[in-house]
Amino acid sequence: MAEESRYRVVIVDDHAMLRTGVRHEISSAVDVVGEGEDVATGVAAIQQLHPDVVLLDVHLPGGGGVEVMKQAGLSEVKYLALSVSDAAEDVISTIRAGARGYVTKSISGTELVDAICRVAEGDAVFSPRLAGFVLDAFSGSIEVTSVDEDLDRLSSREQEVMRLIARGYSYREVARELFISVKTVETHVSSVLRKLQLSNRHQLTRWAADRKLV
Amino acid sequence: MESGDSCHAEGVSESLSVKVPRAFRRFDRALVAGVAAGLAAHSRYTVWAVRVAFVLASFWKFSGAVAYAVLWLVLPRQEKQVPIGLVAAERQGLRTVMPKTRWPQVAGWVGSCLIGVGIAFVIRLYDTSAIGQNAVGISLVGIGVGLVWLTRETGWPRWGKAVMSVLGVLMVWAVGTFVQADIWSTVGIDMDEQMERLLFSFFIAGTSMVVCLALILPWIVHPARSEEDKQAELIAQTRADMAAHLHDSVLQTLAVIQKRSTDPKAVSQLARSQEKELREWLYGEHVDDESATSALKDVIAELEATHQVAVELVTVGDHEMTVEIDAVVRAAREAILNAAKHSGADKIDVYAEISTQRAEAYIRDRGCGFEMDDVDQDRLGIRRSIIDRMARYGGKVDVRSTVGEGTEIHLSMPLDEEGTGHG
Numbered sequence: 310m311a312e313e314s315r316y317r318v319v320i321v322d323d324h325a326m327l328r329t330g331v332r333h334e335i336s337s338a339v340d341v342v343g344e345g346e347d348v349a350t351g352v353a354a355i356q357q358l359h360p361d362v363v364l365l366d367v368h369l370p371g372g373g374g375v376e377v378m379k380q381a382g383l384s385e386v387k388y389l390a391l392s393v394s395d396a397a398e399d400v401i402s403t404i405r406a407g408a409r410g411y412v413t414k415s416i417s418g419t420e421l422v423d424a425i426c427r428v429a430e431g432d433a434v435f436s437p438r439l440a441g442f443v444l445d446a447f448s449g450s451i452e453v454t455s456v457d458e459d460l461d462r463l464s465s466r467e468q469e470v471m472r473l474i475a476r477g478y479s480y481r482e483v484a485r486e487l488f489i490s491v492k493t494v495e496t497h498v499s500s501v502l503r504k505l506q507l508s509n510r511h512q513l514t515r516w517a518a519d520r521k522l523v
Numbered sequence: 524m525e526s527g528d529s530c531h532a533e534g535v536s537e538s539l540s541v542k543v544p545r546a547f548r549r550f551d552r553a554l555v556a557g558v559a560a561g562l563a564a565h566s567r568y569t570v571w572a573v574r575v576a577f578v579l580a581s582f583w584k585f586s587g588a589v590a591y592a593v594l595w596l597v598l599p600r601q602e603k604q605v606p607i608g609l610v611a612a613e614r615q616g617l618r619t620v621m622p623k624t625r626w627p628q629v630a631g632w633v634g635s636c637l638i639g640v641g642i643a644f645v646i647r648l649y650d651t652s653a654i655g656q657n658a659v660g661i662s663l664v665g666i667g668v669g670l671v672w673l674t675r676e677t678g679w680p681r682w683g684k685a686v687m688s689v690l691g692v693l694m695v696w697a698v699g700t701f702v703q704a705d706i707w708s709t710v711g712i713d714m715d716e717q718m719e720r721l722l723f724s725f726f727i728a729g730t731s732m733v734v735c736l737a738l739i740l741p742w743i744v745h746p747a748r749s750e751e752d753k754q755a756e757l758i759a760q761t762r763a764d765m766a767a768h769l770h771d772s773v774l775q776t777l778a779v780i781q782k783r784s785t786d787p788k789a790v791s792q793l794a795r796s797q798e799k800e801l802r803e804w805l806y807g808e809h810v811d812d813e814s815a816t817s818a819l820k821d822v823i824a825e826l827e828a829t830h831q832v833a834v835e836l837v838t839v840g841d842h843e844m845t846v847e848i849d850a851v852v853r854a855a856r857e858a859i860l861n862a863a864k865h866s867g868a869d870k871i872d873v874y875a876e877i878s879t880q881r882a883e884a885y886i887r888d889r890g891c892g893f894e895m896d897d898v899d900q901d902r903l904g905i906r907r908s909i910i911d912r913m914a915r916y917g918g919k920v921d922v923r924s925t926v927g928e929g930t931e932i933h934l935s936m937p938l939d940e941e942g943t944g945h946g
Contacts, residue, residue, distance in 0.1 A: 373617055445839050
């Protein structure tokens with residue numbers, strides 16, 4: 310990647326040690342332009358710096374990652390959830406609130422950089438764990454807060470893709486397995502993400518009401 | 524062969540039957556107070572069958588409604604188990620909890636009330652006895668009492684509770700007044716009839732006392748403690764639990780890590796297993812001691828500790844242990860062990876999907892791979908421990924391996940619903 314087109318990243322996490330560690334791991338490939346340690350400082354950093362990608366902890370003082378995305382209100386900023394918390398409910402809530410992916414903090418540096426680039430380019434990043442949560446959420450076996458009964462179902466193709474990702478396949482391997490292109494895999498994953506995020510009619514109406522559309 | 528299998532099955536069912544199943548009221552799927560939902564979960568009938576049974580039983584002298592009321596009082600509420608880490612995170616404001624909308628439930632209540640009153644009107648048409656003629660009044664009183672009782676259920680905003688209690692009391696009071704007015708509506712009749720009316724009036728007074736008692740009965744049966752008391756107790760317990768757990772696990776591990784700080788592999792292994800354990804405790808991943816998922820987790824924890832390899836487990840769904848699932852877990856263990864020993868990969872992905880009909884597991888490594896035909900006959904691992912074991916219980920194994928790219932072993936086992944029903 311050329312020097313001038315490096316992605317600008319803000320890290321929002323309440324553990325200083327982890328922020329330093331992550332910054333150290335990724336700063337050779339992306340520019341870490343700012344940090345936040347809670348909702349207020351995170352929102353301030355995001356609004357001031359307009360980064361390409363925000364690495365966002367799920368649990369944060371002041372209301373969690375969900376609250377940061379709500380308050381920052383910049384639609385062009387992409388969020389990647391980064392967490393040790395594996396409570397399915399919270400991870401799904403964060404995705405539903407707008408994060409484009411979820412990775413665990415034990416992820417390696419190169420994998421994390423790869424995930425950041427993917428998110429920055431507008432794709433979704435589904436780790437095996439998130440794919441598992443999503444399959445669980447759509448089959449109704451974990452409780453997702455305020456989910457409508459008419460939660461859109463996953464198509465059988467999307468389900469297949471989620472299964473393969475949960476089995477540890479990379480996008481390229483999924484593509485080879487299903488005889489489709491990597492681009493098509495990305496399309497499927499993005500459409501799963503969209504279904505998760507817009508499957509709630511109440512949220513949609515609230516979204517519309519907030520913007521005085523209804 | 525057959526006798527051996529049934530013997531094994533008995534052993535399993537015995538170990539599973541230790542837990543005595545209890546019936547709870549389940550508020551998560553409740554229309555009124557969760558009695559039907561709780562009984563349905565307990566008896567494995569569908570919720571609607573139980574609800575219809577209650578309604579049908581109510582045609583005979585309200586017995587269904589009375590039974591419902593009694594069960595409402597007697598059955599304890601099923602408290603939602605929130606993992607301690609989430610409680611802590613919530614209290615510190617680290618997460619946002621979106622309140623669940625209750626409108627479908629409210630619609631359910633209104634519907635039930637309307638149906639109840641409707642039925643009462645029908646009874647009034649065909650039943651000429653005193654109870655039949657006063658069915659509407661009785662059902663209104665019932666609904667009023669129900670509304671007041673409902674205010675005991677948590678999860679409602681305070682104003683909602685206030686409105687409901689006022690509405691309930693008003694309803695009961697209105698019926699009482701109406702009946703009294705009805706008795707004394709015509710004046711100036713002979714002594715006998717006045718006497719009869721006086722007696723009936725006493726009867727009404729007695730009945731209203733019973734109703735009033737019913738209104739406060741739940742508070743007598745399950746004395747409500749103030750919210751603050753509960754909160755304080757919860758906080759104290761949480762702190763104590765937290766301290767105890769941190770001491771037993773994290774502190775001990777940290778001490779060991781300091782001792783072995785010269786061995787980086789051991790340190791990372793210790794850190795990894797401690798991280799896993801702590802996460803499990805904090806976020807409640809360890810759901811059931813007797814479930815497929817927890818068995819897999821135990822197996823993986825054991826193998827990770829003994830073979831210095833990272834195993835990433837993702838599970839979807841869960842099921843209580845059966846002999847078939849036990850076979851899958853054992854076969855999976857063997858497959859993971861093979862990958863750890865022979866593949867040379869430093870990470871193994873395990874994906875398990877368990878539904879009521881089927882248990883599936885995929886064990887994948889990006890190691891050296893092998894040719895199935897090249898596997899020596901004397902290497903028993905894959906043939907006997909995996910393929911034969913699965914086949915014995917009706918499952919099958921699919922091995923896909925490419926030299927230089929890695930191996931994926933797919934275990935698939937149909938689960939017989941009949942066979943697992945005894946658990």
